[in-house]
Amino acid sequence: MSSPTPSPHPSTPPSASPSYAAVLRTRHAPSTFGAALLGRLSYGMVPLSLLLAVKDTTGSYSVAGAVMALFGAASVLLSPVRAALIDRYGPRRSLPLMAGAYAATLALLAQATWQPGTPGIRLGALALAAGVCTPPLGPVMRTVWSGLVPDRALLRRAYSLDAVAEELLLVTGPLLVGLLIEYARPAAGLAIGAGLVLAGSLALAYSPAVRGIGGLPSGPASAPGGPGGDSSGGRTQLLRRTAGLRHAVLVMAGVGLCIGGLDLLVVAFAEQRHQGSAVAWVLAALSAGSAVGGLVNGAVPWRVPSRVRLGAFAGALGLALFAAGFSPNVPVLMVMIALAGLFVAPVLTTAYLLADESVAPGGRTQAGAWVNTALNAGISAGTAGAGLLAGRLPLAVCFTVAALPALLGAAVAVRRTPAGGTAEPNEPNEPNKPNEPNEPNEPNEPNEPV
CATH class of the missing domain: 1.20.1250.20 (MFS general substrate transporter like domains)
Known part of the structure; x- marks a missing residue:
């Protein structure tokens, strides 16, 4: 068996069991x-x-x-x-x-x-x-x-x-x-x-x-799209030239709009039913659902590409929020929000993975920051938008409007695979690159423990 190409931190053998314990070891x-x-x-x-x-x-x-x-x-x-x-x-x-x-x-x-x-x-x-x-x-x-x-x-x-x-x-x-x-x-x-x-x-x-x-040193090797990654002068070029990163950013902006509007809509829903003290429990249900969903997502040996998973998770989040708007009371809303939470951490994790695998190592921090920026900007805009809608429209309509950005982001993520070889120039670890030794385990994972 040939030895893998050395990595900057070779302490983790490729054969390590893909479990949370292995991560922490x-x-x-x-x-x-x-x-x-x-x-x-x-x-x-x-x-x-x-x-x-x-x-x-x-x-x-x-x-x-x-x-x-x-x-x-x-x-x-x-x-x-x-x-x-x-x-x-x-x-x-x-x-x-x-x-x-x-x-x-x-x-x-x-x-x-x-x-x-x-x-x-x-x-x-x-x-x-x-x-x-x-x-x-x-x-x-x-x-x-x-x-x-x-x-x-x-x-x-x-x-x-x-x-x-x-x-x-x-x-x-x-x-x-x-x-x-x-x-x-x-x-x-x-x-x-x-x-x-x-x-x-x-x-x-x-x-x-x-x-x-x-x-990274300056020069051709560090130019945007080059083998060394993206220089600091190519911040917007990194986003423009990398389709996978661009899709992750668009989806996370839509998810941020949903999450940003959700907090205020939950407050309005609870106060409308004179149960303002229940807001904390509903939002805690969202966080609990997110934690469970994140752990399950990491343990499942997914066989579908990150782009497809990103769209599926975003769409599921949008559908759950749409359904939450029709909850008859706070306990049902809590259940629906917990269900929506199951997809929050997975969509976040998948967006970061898609961004990471779409760029060269020299642009990874920048790519993750673009995803983070899109999420936080969406949250801010979603909060402001929900404040304008709440009180003017029925809450069911407000929840529907809040769900739309995630649904639209899901459609963007899965609509098509980038054409040609120029849309995703920095993806050396895709399955169609058999000579890349650092990624041998993805196709053969089903029998490994989680």
Whole structure:
């Protein structure tokens, strides 16, 4: 049996059983993943802490909303730019600088909101600066996973584990803030968030698993579409030239629109039935369903391409949300939302996988950031759109409108295979490339344990 081509992290043999335990047994995986999760916990705490802290110090919901909009817009829209810097200069050079600047601005925000009376303009400027510097820990960790576990079956489980953990962090973060404000000011959540993101980012950047990632030399080898990946100057070219990435971005934008509108529609549904306290339980059902779906998705040895799975998961999510609009009461809504949640983590995981396999290694962080940006931008737009519709249209119609973007994204994802060989120039691991030794296990997985 011929030996496989060496990978940057050859500690994971291609023959390893494609299970979650195998993922966590991979050398450097537990410590690196733990560092990324520590930093990403900050992203679950900071938004709510910032909203409450600004409202406390200014006494104005409108100012708090404007500050949050500045923070969110800068964080989301500049994500591909920060990821391009990571790909160009490497995490070890870029991530500590970004995390340091982000933590410093969060600390300044904590100081500014500790006492009442701080002008909203100052808070907005600090929030904008924090958003500009937000380190892309999720895309970096997914790039690290691609190097740690080159086997595609194992990588799918790693991505599923990552998505489920991130989902749980986004639920845990606000709960920790809720406990914290019982004993301290909301500004304390900003200070803690600064410490978390700095510690997690530094531990991730200096993990042995990160060695050799990024830092592409300039020149023809690193030009967009070339063998070395995409240079930082080719951010939009990477999206334009790569059909698989473009499809993943479009689908995730539609999924984001659905998820963004869902929270507000659940609030309206519960309040319409005078059961406002049930909102937390309904949204918890969404997260629980997502966690279950993510774990199951990672354990199943799928035989269909990522593009087809992406469309199927997005379509199933849209259909579940459409049906949820016709729920007669809150318990039925909770069941329907949990059913919709089963497809949230799988569609996320599959989008990241499709983006990863569509580009060369030098563009993986950037590709993941484009998917992340599309999701977050869709969530923001979906929340705003649901706010305009709720109260003006029947809730069943609002749920239908919220479901449409995911259904349209599903149609885009599965409508056709890219024509010719130019649409997907960076896919060396497809099954029709028999001489590529790093991906031997995908066709022969059915008899392996999950």
